Amino acid sequence: MSDITANSASGAPRKGSLLVQDGRTQRRNAAERRFQIYGMIAVSVAVLALIFLLTSIVRNGIGAFSQTFITLDVVLAEDKLDKTGNRDRDEMAKVSTFGYAPLITAAIEDRIAAEGIEIEGLSKPVDLISKQAAADLRDFVLANTDRVGETVEFQFLASGRIDGYYKGRVTMASAELDSNVTPQQLMLADALKDTGALERTFNWGFITSPDASENRPEASGLGVAILGSLYMMIVVLVLALPIGVAASIYLEEFAPKNRLTDLIEVNISNLAAVPSIVFGILGLAIFINFAGLPQSAPIVGGLVLTLMTLPTIIIATRASLKSVPPSIREAALGVGASKMQTVFHHVLPLAAPGILTGTIIGLAQALGETAPLLLIGMVAFVREYPGAPPEGFFDPASALPVQIYNWTTRSDPAFVERASGAIIVLLVFLLLMNLIAIILRRRFERRW
Amino acid sequence: MNDIKISASGVDVFYGDTHAIKNVSVEIEGNTVTAFIGPSGCGKSTFLRCLNRMNDTIDIARVTGSILLDGEDIYDAKVDPVQLRAKVGMVFQKPNPFPKSIYDNIAYGPRIHGLARNKAELDEIVEKSLRRGAIWEEVKDRLDQPGTGLSGGQQQRLCIARAIATEPEVLLMDEPCSALDPIATAQVEELIDELRQQYSVVIVTHSMQQAARVSQKTAFFHLGDLVEYGETGHIFTNPEDSRTESYITGRIG
């Protein structure tokens, strides 16, 4: 309207061919093209940064999913493992891992002799095998007492240095200076590899095993951390979703608009911006010191993360409730629906996709949260799997991001690879959650 | 002379500081079609929305004065607006079908008010309402498709059908024909005339011809004032107020 009046103010109507752009149009189109180029540059920078980040994580971490194993025939000597000979499990449990170590030493030395491998200056060939091996063998024997006396083929984890040798972390030169491994042992590893006793395969243990101590990185896994994170997510979902949605519905649809609700609103927005470590301190004070819940337990972690997630869910839910057009509410009220019927029959279904997205974003945030968990003791070294829910919620456990943090603080370089591997696992979980969010959203949106 | 269905006296409406309705008193009769006319922004919709307390949903809106439905004050603290709105149905100025199927759009009201005992009865109500809303022929084969997928005029008729499905005693219609072609308009006007046998209908319209055709009573609003109210024939042929006259003549030409 105003364009036309501005042009016709001079009195002359517009003239000129449509096939030739006038100066004004050219300038406008140039500005549009410029803006598109800025946008494309911004997107490219973001994508490149992402690609760089992902490739570096994958390159560092992919190794954690494969592991070097040494397969040996072990003689389960009865006179060492079961002196009484009656296969009584409790009796046999008295033999500690120290009792099993000689069996492994014998097994590898037999193998070397059998293959006729001779290496000048080779000492302690058993160092090729993880210190975890004796414990693994003991677990196997106690679980299969009837196998005592037999010779069984057993797959042992290779020690971290040998594994590192095949992943390029350890070289002959570095082994020279390393007190944990000698070049001769590396040569032995190569010789065993040629015979097929040593091989690198997919490492389920990385996903299922519990954490292991500082000097046996090869045995460490994410089992306890994944369970702990899963339990916490369950707690967060079960608590935060209903509380958050109910609170939002009340605030948005029912609560009178006055000073008090304004105050609550402002504070919810503020809570969303509170640093997460503050929630950790709060959790420590309230749930552990005051309520007496156990430390390192997923229930406490879940409660703390619930507090942290609530503002996210409430804000997202309120935004999606607000975005439902008021005409829908009027339509429902107009045919005589009550306020609650209006909300639950019409408003909530329309807001559901937004609520779901908000919830899953909140959950994803909670899944990756580390700081508050450090304060409530989730950083403890936990080797026992937590029990099945609901009791399991009170057992000590770790969490994925805390495990990552934990591994990055350890000195053995093998843990760098473990930490990157754990980040990959965490990212896969986040991707899965986003996928679920998208699928759920599709499903809800199909109902208009 | 019909009995008084709705009696409003001394009604004022404020939106915050805006004084949208100024001391309006009007008596709406049963079995009558009452037309509200007036220039845009004069408060027709606002006053209409007072009659079923739809203004309750606007936070800044404040209504004073008294409005009686069958002698009972609808703004009494004991009145549940939900019950009131089941009696006083409304068709909104902008078509607002639910984002559900055409069937569910109509069936929703009867369902929540328990008007149908079984599926067959509900089907019957849906068909009857759609027929009366002059839209049955167009949608009978696609009842399971979304109501939001209809054209603007179809949506408007769907909303009319939805409003009469709950069998209200008073039907408030805010420009129900603004997006309709002459054929559908004629059908809706026929419906309005038919509804008059049982209910009272209040209709807001910008079409003088329509007001003259369908209504028995006409109220002319101007800047929040009720300028003139009376027999439609009288208002159109012999307006007492000069504002009414200039509005009517200006429009009709």
Ligand SMILES: Nc1ncnc2c1ncn2[C@@H]1O[C@H](COP(=O)(O)OP(=O)(O)OP(=O)(O)O)[C@@H](O)[C@H]1O
């Ligand atoms: N929700 C609201 N908030 C604030 N002011 C409003 C609101 N609704 C209406 N008003 C004001 O009240 C006055 C009357 O509005 P109303 O919608 O009743 O007019 P109308 O007669 O229906 O006009 P139209 O013919 O254009 O529909 C207008 O000045 C308008 O600006």
Ligand SMILES: [Mg+2]
């Ligand atoms: Mg209006």
